[in-house]
């Protein structure tokens with residue numbers, strides 16, 4: 001992908017830059033067809049008319065500068081609309097899907113760290129990198145990433161799937177996931193989270209792949225693991241239901257754009273007759 005991450009803003013703004021404009025969980029897009037949307041390329045004057053706040057340069061796609069911002073106006077210009085960032089997948093080119101996730105995280109961090117968490121004074125933006133420095137005590141904050149493990153647990157040609165309380169779709173089952181705690185390794189986290197949420201002990205924890213997941217700031221780190229012991233006993237504060245599924249009786253599962261979907265696809269493909 002021809003995208004360079006940088007906080008160093010060019011001296012002169014180019015005629016038409018990409019603007020990744022957010023309103024809570026939505027992003028502003030252009031396009032008449034619901035299945036093909038685009039990130040708006042606008043010039044500075046048009047951006048000023050949109051009542052944008054927190055404009056921040058964050059990189060360059062090809063020769064084109066990229067900014068993120070928040071829109072304050074309720075009235076959107078013609079041809080533009082707000083769509084949920086999760087719903088953007090498949091409706092914009094993959095490069096823009098990926099850059100939108102990065103833009104969202106830089107944007108959220110800028111909004112959420114305007115004041116120092118230690119002394120409460122205002123922070124100011126560093127020009128050389130994505131960092132905010134407290135004007136009182138000099139505490140520096142960087143864009144936050146929250147690592148989380150996600151694991152396909154396999155037992156006798158079946159995969160452990162669960163319905164989570166916080167899933168957007170309550171009918172959907174997925175592999176188990178959880179945030180990494182301070183002081184533990186990723187493998188420790190896999191063993192702890194799976195046991196806490198399902199009562200299942202695992203072994204043979206192996207790295208699969210990772211994925212940036214900007215909802216709002218996760219880095220998902222995927223693993224596979226084998227059943228080692230225990231029976232299903234769910235943590236009812238996080239899980240509604242859990243069970244073992246063969247490749248032929250899978251419930252509603254996530255799409256392949258998510259690492260969860262990829263892990264389940266890996267399980268299906270690994271099953272031979």
Ligand SMILES: [Zn+2]
Pocket residue numbers: 116117118119120121134135136137138139
């Ligand atoms: Zn401070």
